[in-house]
Amino acid sequence: MGMMTRMRNLAPWFIVTVGAIFVLFMVLSDANISEIFRNQSRIIGEIDGQEIYYQDFVKRVEFEKTNLEKQGRVIDEAQMSDFRDQVWDAMVNEALIEKKIEEFGIEVTDQEVIDLILGPNPPQFVKQYFTDSTGVFNRQAYDAAMRNPENKEAVLQIEDMVKRQLTQQKLTDHLFAAVQVSEDELKEDFAKQHIYMNADYVAVMASSIPDKDVKLTDEYQKEYYNKNILNYNQEEKRVIDYVLFPLQPSKEDTATIMNNLSSILEKTKNDTLPFKNYIEIYSEKPYSVDTLSLTKMDLPLQKALANAKDGEIIGPVITREGVILAKLLAKTVSKEPSVRASHILIKMGTDEKAALQKANDIYTKLISGGNFAQIAKEVSEDPGSAIKGGDLGWFSKGQMVPEFEQAVFNGKIGQIQKPVKTNFGYHIILVTEKSNTDYVVERIINELKPTASTIDNIYQKASDFSYLAKENNFKREAELMKLKPIESRPFTKTQKSISGLGSNFSIINYSFNNSVGKVSDVFRVQNGYVVFQVSKEMKEGPQPYEEVKEVVRSQALNELKLEKAMEIAKKIKAKIGSTGNLELAKQVFPAAKVAQVNNFKIGVNIPTIGREFAFSEYAYTAKVGKVSQPIKGNRACFIIKLTSRTPFDQTGYSVQRLSIYEKLLRAKQREFLNNWMEKVKEEADVKDYRYNFFK
Numbered sequence: 001m002g003m004m005t006r007m008r009n010l011a012p013w014f015i016v017t018v019g020a021i022f023v024l025f026m027v028l029s030d031a032n033i034s035e036i037f038r039n040q041s042r043i044i045g046e047i048d049g050q051e052i053y054y055q056d057f058v059k060r061v062e063f064e065k066t067n068l069e070k071q072g073r074v075i076d077e078a079q080m081s082d083f084r085d086q087v088w089d090a091m092v093n094e095a096l097i098e099k100k101i102e103e104f105g106i107e108v109t110d111q112e113v114i115d116l117i118l119g120p121n122p123p124q125f126v127k128q129y130f131t132d133s134t135g136v137f138n139r140q141a142y143d144a145a146m147r148n149p150e151n152k153e154a155v156l157q158i159e160d161m162v163k164r165q166l167t168q169q170k171l172t173d174h175l176f177a178a179v180q181v182s183e184d185e186l187k188e189d190f191a192k193q194h195i196y197m198n199a200d201y202v203a204v205m206a207s208s209i210p211d212k213d214v215k216l217t218d219e220y221q222k223e224y225y226n227k228n229i230l231n232y233n234q235e236e237k238r239v240i241d242y243v244l245f246p247l248q249p250s251k252e253d254t255a256t257i258m259n260n261l262s263s264i265l266e267k268t269k270n271d272t273l274p275f276k277n278y279i280e281i282y283s284e285k286p287y288s289v290d291t292l293s294l295t296k297m298d299l300p301l302q303k304a305l306a307n308a309k310d311g312e313i314i315g316p317v318i319t320r321e322g323v324i325l326a327k328l329l330a331k332t333v334s335k336e337p338s339v340r341a342s343h344i345l346i347k348m349g350t351d352e353k354a355a356l357q358k359a360n361d362i363y364t365k366l367i368s369g370g371n372f373a374q375i376a377k378e379v380s381e382d383p384g385s386a387i388k389g390g391d392l393g394w395f396s397k398g399q400m401v402p403e404f405e406q407a408v409f410n411g412k413i414g415q416i417q418k419p420v421k422t423n424f425g426y427h428i429i430l431v432t433e434k435s436n437t438d439y440v441v442e443r444i445i446n447e448l449k450p451t452a453s454t455i456d457n458i459y460q461k462a463s464d465f466s467y468l469a470k471e472n473n474f475k476r477e478a479e480l481m482k483l484k485p486i487e488s489r490p491f492t493k494t495q496k497s498i499s500g501l502g503s504n505f506s507i508i509n510y511s512f513n514n515s516v517g518k519v520s521d522v523f524r525v526q527n528g529y530v531v532f533q534v535s536k537e538m539k540e541g542p543q544p545y546e547e548v549k550e551v552v553r554s555q556a557l558n559e560l561k562l563e564k565a566m567e568i569a570k571k572i573k574a575k576i577g578s579t580g581n582l583e584l585a586k587q588v589f590p591a592a593k594v595a596q597v598n599n600f601k602i603g604v605n606i607p608t609i610g611r612e613f614a615f616s617e618y619a620y621t622a623k624v625g626k627v628s629q630p631i632k633g634n635r636a637c638f639i640i641k642l643t644s645r646t647p648f649d650q651t652g653y654s655v656q657r658l659s660i661y662e663k664l665l666r667a668k669q670r671e672f673l674n675n676w677m678e679k680v681k682e683e684a685d686v687k688d689y690r691y692n693f694f695k
Helices: 002-010 052-069 075-102 108-117 123-132 140-148 151-175 183-194 220-227 251-269 276-281 297-304 353-368 373-377 402-410 452-473 473-480 505-512 549-576 582-588 613-623 650-683
Strands: 043-047 049-055 195-205 237-246 289-293 311-318 322-348 391-396 421-422 425-446 523-525 528-538 592-598 636-645 685-687
Touching: 002 075, 043 075, 049 052, 049 549, 052 075, 052 528, 075 151, 075 505, 075 613, 075 650, 108 140, 108 151, 123 140, 140 151, 151 549, 151 650, 183 505, 183 650, 195 549, 195 613, 220 373, 220 549, 237 473, 237 505, 251 276, 251 311, 251 322, 251 425, 276 425, 289 322, 297 311, 297 322, 322 353, 322 373, 322 402, 322 452, 353 373, 353 425, 391 425, 402 421, 452 528, 505 528, 549 582, 549 636, 582 636
Parallel strands: none
Antiparallel strands: 043 049, 043 685, 195 592, 195 636, 237 528, 289 425, 311 322, 322 391, 322 425, 421 425, 523 528
């Protein structure tokens, strides 16, 4: 009895889909409550003409949410939109798969279900509840439980789950009948992992051909575009202009937390209770004793702790973690020293000499009395630090590139250093502080977050903007309200997220169901509320030539240079002749690269060469010692002389053949299922109106 009660409480829930059982890990998002009562009998979508009603969808969402709660899963509000999307996708998949099951004539009889439940190998999801810690299955207890009339409800649930599993298995068996793995595929996979090659080669790089040596005309570009037009195909896309109303605490919210912690600080001054007690009462994070380095603290906390004495409580200070009261228990010597520095960066670009001259001029100005912070703001090409007067904050060894790190840790505090070269450019460095101290602290941490009234105010501001933008003009109203519209990157209908806004299918769906110029209601996104306008509609098909002209130019130019490289490679091959001496290439074309590459494999990146599959595919079948004819790659034309190749290990292959077969079969099955499901969806008529119900 106890075992079956536990089974009922823990019985897993199943959503049948291709190749697996969908388990959803999100929770219900915030529905627009005012809309619910107006839309209870409204259609939320259609799947091949089958209408899906709002109340049915909400019930399904609540059902899955309840199951998650039974498992102890707590999901924050930001994940709720994703959860609804997953429930919808599951419902669409189920409806389409059930239609295919009926179409294929797949049936599972009651006898098949009984035979599996009472057979020698019962379903694992039930069997586990009758298996002890040593892995021994208690068959007698299992049979007794299955036949106990008091367990009828649980057994019916098990029968339903088993029927779903068997149906799914029959569907996959039907689909997988055509999936095969050939012997050649097995051997090729083994070879990719175990055959290594060495080669000498000549490379005539396309980039080594000067632009003046090829003639790129507008006519050739257009011809190249037309010949490769399928490469410029795009899905239907939309672009939106949006205004984000972030959920940020107000000045009043911040002041309230600061005042509360200030009051707590006053209490501690006249109280004998340990600070730990205050942390356990007032902190939003569990009590802990932390050893903090300066590199892991925000500047306000750094300054407060640096000037504090052991046992002193400092704060409240505002940090990225929240508002903090901290008790300094002790200062200790850190394992790694840390340093604080500022810099001015001058990028090299295409003219390194000019960049160095500019850096030297700035250095001269600084040592003559120029204000480092002000000059950094004006001329530094590192925008992240320039806005802070060049300040990089505290960092330890291993966080910066070697040349910069060496200059900083060897430099003197307050001394401006001559320009230091790294791969980022030239740096003028000022070391401002050094430390080898860590801080042992206890902390009360209160997160800075908006209150309910602040959230209401933010929503109301977004609603007001939406109303006015609909009545008047989106961009003009944004300007009047001193709001800055942001243009999204183009997105497709099947895309999971939008740049800057994150995952939100409702916004994507709305954009594809409304015309250009349409202004939205208020939508909830992960970090606030958003109002947007559909600004661009991009049709499916080849992108217009004018839109991709620069991309076409670059690719067409590379193609012309490859053709020129092939002409040169043919001359090099003629020069080499039967000598096998690749160094002769330099006599024909001094810019030719003559080198060797060792231990490369077929179908992967080749060291110093890259993703040149034509190179490795030739080497895989070539005769050792023979010099190849010119081979055209993606970025160069090659002449290859294979120097060695490990033989095919038939014994090793025989040992691994079965595991390779299973791996490739599973991969092909997954690919087949994904492609099949995508095709089923493409052929289906699915209409999604959820954006009308959930903002």
